[in-house]
Amino acid sequence: METETVSPVSEERRAELILGAACRLFLGPGRVNMDDLARDLGMAKKTIYRHFPDRHSLLTAVLDRQFGAIERTLAAAADEARDQPFGEQVRRFLVAAGAELERIGAAQLATGRGDAVLRRHVEQRIDTVVYQRLDALFEDGHRRGLLSAPPALLGAITRGAVERLLNSPLPRELGCTAAELLRTTVDTVLHGAIRRPGDESDESEVTS
Template structure:
């Protein structure tokens, strides 16, 4: 692997290089140590600790950058569907949310990877960035008469679907992403499982 030389660049670029490498390693399948990261970057641990006093502060910075990206993706989805039907707004929001959460391995982070403080941070940020926005979207739809079910119920059901699908082997078994199955689950919640014309009684 080619050594990355960062000692001659500005502090800001060095920090970005550290965060880039830490993101690849921390969000990958293995575990990251500061020794591994220093080796990857071709710098000393002393240099790493000058910018990030400990591993926890580094990982928090990595995650905050990821959640900033999620916020941008959700804002873009909301902007693109501003004048579209409510159902499409919900679908696009959840597709973006599911795709981004799946990309960073949020379920694994939130259910035990890393220490308890970091896990709490991930849960809090998912709630702030995704679920609170989703709740607001459902409340807005309810005020406009688009939903017959209470928005709190739909929010709770969808939250459960997100968390379940991100942790489930089902997407892999069916050959779909968690975001794709999440869209199907939401369509089922919003419209019901039966297609128009399929309401005929089925004999036992």
């Protein structure tokens, strides 16, 4: 009996459908298992496992896709703010990052959901995609003489603010998003740290 062959294009399309559905379900509220995914797709679990050997490999692919999208969003935000004052560049970058991380629940994934390997994967991707870019932005501001505080200190403060707000019930209690609160936090923290034209340098300021 002849074995049915599936074209590479249709196999690629099926893998894309699986990944798309997994992004929608696994990054949504509540816990979802492979049975839920198979039911949503209307296909057998063995078909899913043919493309993704286990839940771990599927979730890793989901996270990589989402962080790829975040990276593109942050690159676009940086390009749009390129000619803006330094403070506006930082603000737009952080607001875009906060909105994207909030949207996919990255903080919750990093601290409470999934296994330890996936948590480390999320933490590493957040560090690479968001925090290393933020550190580079602060270092650039420091080289240009635009910061009155060490870039490492500002990086640590903003990291803490991002992670705290994404995990906090405060946005819900105040009826706003974590990204909106992050915008206020960034404006408050950076107001005294970014030098404006005409500011006099102060030898007593903490510098690196």
